[in-house]
Amino acid sequence: MESNELIIFISAFIEKRIPEKYLTNFQEILLVSGIFTVASELLAIIIIAIIILSFLSLLFSILFSFNIFLCVLFAFFIPPGILIGVIIIKSEKRSEKIENASPDFLRQLASMLRVGLSFENAMEDLSRYGSGPLYDEIKRAVIEIKMGREFNESIIAMVKRLKSKNLERTFKIILEARKSGGSLADIIDDISNDLRAIIMLKRERRSSVMMAVMFLVISAVIAAPFALGMTGIYSSFMTSLGKGSELVETSNIAAGAYIIIHSILASLIIGLVMYGDFKKGIKFSIPLTISAYGVFYIVSNFGSAFLNF
Template structure:
């Protein structure tokens, strides 16, 4: 299915010629990893054109609302790319999680086939043919790589590398090590499947246990801090309207907005550490928390000032 109309194909082809091929291939690999089977240059074109349109709209709206127009233009320009990036990151995490959850069942199927006397490569191909879901897409790709010249070890390890999953990479390495050392490979795979199932169960339990802390950080980031600072700025503006000007009022609003953005980013990184043990994985939450927090801050200022003016 096409991402952009055929009339915009020349723009996509131009982008293909401008951006280095290595970057295009990297983006394309990321899209495939997230389960989005679209052309990378088409998606870039969509983000670029949407950003330009929103930049113009943001400039006009900022001018009408009395906000510095350049801010609206910059926000409009980067918003589509940020949203697309966050969506790709979310889809990638969701797809990897789905693959991890289905891997123990896949391993049990392979183990059963091995006990029936089927070879490991044949068992892998047979399971890939008769299944569905994201794991089977990766298995089919691994089978194709083996057929065009890659070794079995290389194809399996590259699957774990593409998905950026430590659990899957560890699982596949244990299977390959068991294959090299000899013995009953079906028993090794069965043991690895049970081990992975236990690891995933602990991972789900950990997420459930930290949800209260995550909710606290989200509430603090998008409700408590923006509301408190918004009311403080409103009170300062109200005092100024009574004839007691404050030369620091405008600077205070800018500082409060900057604090809210920084606070939301830090909260996002903390959420990543709590949920995944990695601050990098919390970056995706910043794309949601920062706009939401700043929107609450802005709305509180406007509505509270209008209420005080009554």
């Protein structure tokens, strides 16, 4: 059976077993993230990757006398973790592109309103000539309005897909201004200037906290793994002297568990420092954890050889 046939077979099995609403929601997440793959096929690829990695991890554990449970655990969580990381990163890049394009879009929208175009016609004209995720969502909203969907409902649905708090507030203000009959062009111009200032403040904040982020990365990937990796050398030394005990043997396992927890916590703190949100640090957890545990494993298992040399 070829790989494509295997993916199709597993994909069909997934579609039968998982309710359609969950697959639809997952598909929407993928589309919003810019991943244009069928949800069931992507899940099938993840399952195949887990099976292959589990087999390879078993071989690795046998050849290098490594803990089988940890190998299988890594094999099980790495493919879904990578997928989650890719979705988060692509979603953030998309949101960043949308927010960076929004001030210019709003300024153009205000200019079109001043020359006498209606809000709907101005949105339609801008959707024809703009490019990027913001304009793609505007095109979708314009098509929905033409198909008979209520204007406010289409705009609110578009804002939810954009996943930007700034644009959510922006379009809510615009919709309220349309109801009140105020000078919509002036309001949109003011919002455009405010968004531009907010974007500049975010960039300045991100650049100002890079030293703190570098300290956290060095602490998580180098300092803590190296220091705790020395416990493995100590355990080997005590065992070689015949003074091994359960405490000495379990200290290495406890140190490895601490490295994993420490890396995840460091990634969450990085998200808080850089973005003001713990959740955005999740994307750093996988590379930090793998790098930190790799340093710890090398130091604890091969550090004594380097010291003897």
